[in-house]
Amino acid sequence: MNNHIQLEITETQPFAGGIAFGETGSYERIKGIAHYSVDPTAPAQAGITDLHNAFQNSDGLVEFSADFMILRPVNASQSNRRIFYDWGNRGNIRSLQFFNDAIGSNDPIKPKHAGNGFLFRRGYTIVFSAWQGDLLAGDGRFLLKLPLAMEDGHSITGQVRSEFILEHEGITSQPLSGWSNTRSYPTISLDTSKAILTRRPYATAPREVIPPDHWMFARNEGGAGLDGVSKQTAIVPSNSNIYLPGSFEPGYIYELIYTARDPLILGLGHVAVRDLISFLKYGKKDSAGTTNPVARAGGIEKAYGWGRSQTGRAIRDFIYNGYNTDSEGRQVFDGVLPHVSGGGLMWMNHRFANVVSPAGQEHEVRDNCADRFPFAYAETTDHLTGRCDSILRHPDTDPLIMHTQTATEYWQRRGSLIHTDTEGNDLALPDNVRIYIWGSSEHYADPMLKKPSKGPCQNFPNVVRTSMFFRATLDNLDSWATNGIKPPESRYPKRADGTLLTAAEWRVQFPAIPGVMLTRGPADLPLFDFGPEFDNGFLQEPPVLVNAMGYPTQVPAVDEDGNDKGCLLAPMVMAPLATYTGWNLRARGQGHGAKYKFSGSTIPFPETDFERNITGDPRSSIEARYGNKEGYVAAIREAAKHLIEERYMLTEDLERCVDYAQDWDRDRHQLTLL
Numbered sequence: 001m002n003n004h005i006q007l008e009i010t011e012t013q014p015f016a017g018g019i020a021f022g023e024t025g026s027y028e029r030i031k032g033i034a035h036y037s038v039d040p041t042a043p044a045q046a047g048i049t050d051l052h053n054a055f056q057n058s059d060g061l062v063e064f065s066a067d068f069m070i071l072r073p074v075n076a077s078q079s080n081r082r083i084f085y086d087w088g089n090r091g092n093i094r095s096l097q098f099f100n101d102a103i104g105s106n107d108p109i110k111p112k113h114a115g116n117g118f119l120f121r122r123g124y125t126i127v128f129s130a131w132q133g134d135l136l137a138g139d140g141r142f143l144l145k146l147p148l149a150m151e152d153g154h155s156i157t158g159q160v161r162s163e164f165i166l167e168h169e170g171i172t173s174q175p176l177s178g179w180s181n182t183r184s185y186p187t188i189s190l191d192t193s194k195a196i197l198t199r200r201p202y203a204t205a206p207r208e209v210i211p212p213d214h215w216m217f218a219r220n221e222g223g224a225g226l227d228g229v230s231k232q233t234a235i236v237p238s239n240s241n242i243y244l245p246g247s248f249e250p251g252y253i254y255e256l257i258y259t260a261r262d263p264l265i266l267g268l269g270h271v272a273v274r275d276l277i278s279f280l281k282y283g284k285k286d287s288a289g290t291t292n293p294v295a296r297a298g299g300i301e302k303a304y305g306w307g308r309s310q311t312g313r314a315i316r317d318f319i320y321n322g323y324n325t326d327s328e329g330r331q332v333f334d335g336v337l338p339h340v341s342g343g344g345l346m347w348m349n350h351r352f353a354n355v356v357s358p359a360g361q362e363h364e365v366r367d368n369c370a371d372r373f374p375f376a377y378a379e380t381t382d383h384l385t386g387r388c389d390s391i392l393r394h395p396d397t398d399p400l401i402m403h404t405q406t407a408t409e410y411w412q413r414r415g416s417l418i419h420t421d422t423e424g425n426d427l428a429l430p431d432n433v434r435i436y437i438w439g440s441s442e443h444y445a446d447p448m449l450k451k452p453s454k455g456p457c458q459n460f461p462n463v464v465r466t467s468m469f470f471r472a473t474l475d476n477l478d479s480w481a482t483n484g485i486k487p488p489e490s491r492y493p494k495r496a497d498g499t500l501l502t503a504a505e506w507r508v509q510f511p512a513i514p515g516v517m518l519t520r521g522p523a524d525l526p527l528f529d530f531g532p533e534f535d536n537g538f539l540q541e542p543p544v545l546v547n548a549m550g551y552p553t554q555v556p557a558v559d560e561d562g563n564d565k566g567c568l569l570a571p572m573v574m575a576p577l578a579t580y581t582g583w584n585l586r587a588r589g590q591g592h593g594a595k596y597k598f599s600g601s602t603i604p605f606p607e608t609d610f611e612r613n614i615t616g617d618p619r620s621s622i623e624a625r626y627g628n629k630e631g632y633v634a635a636i637r638e639a640a641k642h643l644i645e646e647r648y649m650l651t652e653d654l655e656r657c658v659d660y661a662q663d664w665d666r667d668r669h670q671l672t673l674l
Contacts, residue, residue: 003044003271003327004037004061004287005279007068015071016111021120024078029109030070030293034129034276037061037287038268044327048267049349049537050149053156062265066272067142068129069093071108071120076296080123082478083300085277085333087307087314090181090356091141093128094308095119099470101447106140116656118471125294129276131269131314132355134183141181144272146264149351155261160185160352161541163365164242164254167456167590173220173243176256182356185260186239190217195258197242202594203253203366210244210254218243251456251591253363257541260352267349267537269314270323277303277333278326302481304474305336305399309443309598312341312405313359313370316391320345320374325397334481335400337473340443340598342405342413343375343525350537361412362523363586363594367543369530375417375551377401377433383422384527384547392430401433402477402487404469407556407564407582408443408462408598411522416500416554419492424502424552426494436473436648437492439556439567440580441466442600450667452602456590458517462600463668464572464580465660468643468653476647488647491568493556499566500554511562511579511618516603519583519595526550555582561619562603568648571657575635577622577669579603607673622664622673629664629673636661 015027038044040051040062054062073079086095097104102115119126130142137143149156162178176184187195197215198207219241222233235243248254281300283292294300307315315338318324324332344359347370359370373382379390392398409415419427419435429435438445442462452460476487493499501509503521510518527547531540556564562579563569573580584599586592606612606621626632640657643649664671 003039003042003275005275006035006286006288007290007293008033008035009290009293013109015109016114019111019114021114021117024073024120024123026074027071027120028074030072032068034066034068034272035063036065036272036275037063038271038275042327045271047321047349048265048271049351050156050263050265051267053149053151054147054265055150062147062268064144064146064268064272066130066144066276068127068276069142070293071126072294073123073125078123079125079297081298081301082124083127083277083280083294083303084119084124084474085127085273085303085305087131087273087305087311088128088142089307089309089311091130091132091135091143092139095126095306098308098447098467099474101467103448106142125300127277127280129272131273133264133266133269134177134355136181136183138181144269146266146268149263149265156263156351157188157259157261158263158352159541160258160260162256162354164248164256165252165364166248166250169250170247172245172247173218173241174248176240176242176258177354177356179356182354183264184240185352186262187217187258188261189259190237190239192216195256197254197256199249199252199254201252202591203363207255214245216243217241250589251586263351266353266355269348269355270318270321273318274323274326274332277305278330281332282330302334302478303332304477304481305333306339306474308339309341310358312338313344313346314348316341316344317346317348319398320391320393321349322394324399325394331397331399333399335402335477337402337404337477339404340406340409340413341403342371342409342415343417344370344413345372346370350539352539358597359413360523360525361595361597363591364597366523367526367528369528369534369539369543371414371525373422375414376419376421376427377403377430378427380421380427384550392432398432400477400480402473403433403435404438404473406438406441406443406445406466406600407567408600409582410553410555411519411583412443412595412598414523414525414551414553417525417551420495420500420552420554422551424495424554426496426500429490434487435490435492436469437556437567438466438469439564439569440464440573440582441570442582443598451670452668454587456587457584457596457599457601458587459584459601459603461584461602462580462582463602464570466570468649468657469568469570471653472648472650475650493564493566497566499557501557502552502554506555506558509558511560513562513579513603513619514615514617517585517593519585522553522555523595524550525553561605571636571639571643572665574639574642575632576605577632577664577671578605579619602669604669604671607671622671629662632664633658633661
């Protein structure tokens with residue numbers, strides 16, 4: 001039997017008030033639901049955990065559905081005949097924010113959601129759809145509705161491990177998933193003696209068991225009292241929440257191991273993406289006879305996929321597991337752009353997986369199974385296990401790859417392993433891969449950031465703008481896929497030229513900036529054993545530590561200012577006002593000294609030579625570097641021109657960079673210079 005897809009279109013309306021985007025003209029928005037029916041016995045679905053335990057319809061097919069949205073040119077002849085697929089991060093649209101510098105929204109319909117119009121001016125058909133099956137409704141998230149796995153009509157049970165790290169005092173209740181936007185696997189019993197709750201101040205510290213009578217499977221509900229003024233609360237038993245009367249202590253790592261029921265068949269998420277894009281690229285009519293909404297004026301020639309962070313890992317996992325080959329053996333995506341994935345894959349095609357959970361870091365979810373061999377696109381041998389493998393292993397359908405990441409991925413996401421072997425030696429890249437490391441920038445790098453705040457960190461976050469790189473990278477990918485024009489050479493640090501360092505080597509290089517605590521090094525990656533059935537989709541919780549040394553994680557070398565070397569640098573780093581790092585440390589009361597999630601740091605230079613002398617800062621002052629703000633603007637302009645000449649940046653972004661530099665980019669740097 002073949003897979004079937006049916007598109008239920010629920011809405012078609014003008015986008016951005018019908019304004020024209022250059023020669024492409026105006027756009028319209030289509031929303032709907034994609035209904036899937038797949039054969040659980042077909043090779044195209046082989047290896048999906050628990051698929052045989054899903055309910056089957058009268059035709060023996062498994063059904064599920066996904067929200068989707070398409071932004072397409074009204075005049076089909078003005079389309080560039082290319083799909084740009086946004087692998088929405090945790091159900092959220094991200095591409096308009098990062099490629100178009102637009103206001104983020106899951107309901108893009110107004111002119112402000114078009115931003116600078118880049119993707120629209122290029123003529124892309126932009127597609128968003130759900131692929132993550134454990135999300136809950138809310139905030140306009142795109143939802144994938146999946147079947148439960150059942151055995152002979154009965155609930156499946158198994159052990160689940162959840163982690164909770166809170167940043168605010170007084171919080172007493174959390175969903176068992178650890179995330180308010182994520183479905184929790186219900187506990188089979190409210191008896192806390194049948195579960196284990198521990199806490200520890202740091203990831204490698206001993207666990208302290210919290211006695212069963214000190215917590216409950218319950219939630220804290222609150223509301224107005226009878227007088228309409230006072231507040232009342234109630235503790236309600238719940239199979240999906242944990243309640244800790246004394247509240248969670250900020251910064252501490254709480255870990256709960258309990259027996260849960262009703263896993264979803266989350267591995268169908270890759271099928272949802274594969275079959276939708278394949279249909280939009282190759283199909284004429286769906287299984288109900290509805291015309292493909294993008295099969296106009298010659299249809300689609302190319303499909304490109306982009307995702308950041310979690311969805312960058314999803315892209316790598318999609319490729320590794322062969323989903324870029326559709327059920328008829330055709331290539332789905334011609335090119336992909338995984339961004340800030342680090343060295344990880346997905347924790348998804350496993351019974352009781354938590355897809356929302358971020359991959360491992362120094363302090364958070366350190367032993368998440370997402371970071372596992374293979375890490376690199378090139379074939380390598382795991383020196384710890386003897387296994388030989390690579391992300392790219394389907395040469396007939398593997399896409400062109402433009403892998404981009406920031407400094408943060410080296411510090412928190414084991415990013416060096418994408419271009420080294422498992423012993424830390426440089427690797428040659430496959431011909432169809434480019435890697436660009438956006439040095440001295442951070443994981444999130446919100447284009448719309450105004451004034452930063454420290455939050456639970458010691459330093460202000462990294463404020464480097466990098467969105468100009470997205471636009472050039474996509475143009476270069478399209479030229480590569482369409483005309484065979486090779487993109488600029490990869491730019492990443494290497495052992496061979498001294499730009500990729502161990503933690504000890506890095507600490508010798510980094511300047512002694514007054515008042516700045518240094519991180520002890522990048523997040524390590526021990527080797528864990530997740531059980532004998534891990535490759536078949538079943539985890540052993542908790543995992544067993546096999547080799548504490550594990551895999552070497554390395555970081556970029558730095559210059560005398562502490563900014564990265566051997567990387568692709570944005571204009572703000574080529575003409576810096578600060579030391580910009582890929583790491584930030586937790587403040588006291590928040591896991592003091594451990595790195596904080598995916599945040600980088602901005603450590604401003606002394607503004608004047610007088611300030612430098614008073615503070616003993618080894619870095620040159622802003623005054624000495626540029627003289628005045630006109631000198632700074634000129635330096636930014638020259639840096640941008642250099643990047644344009646090398647094709648890492650588009651000409652249209654030159655004046656944007658210069659405009660940001662006016663008045664010292666004061667909102668982001670909070671300088672007092674005139």
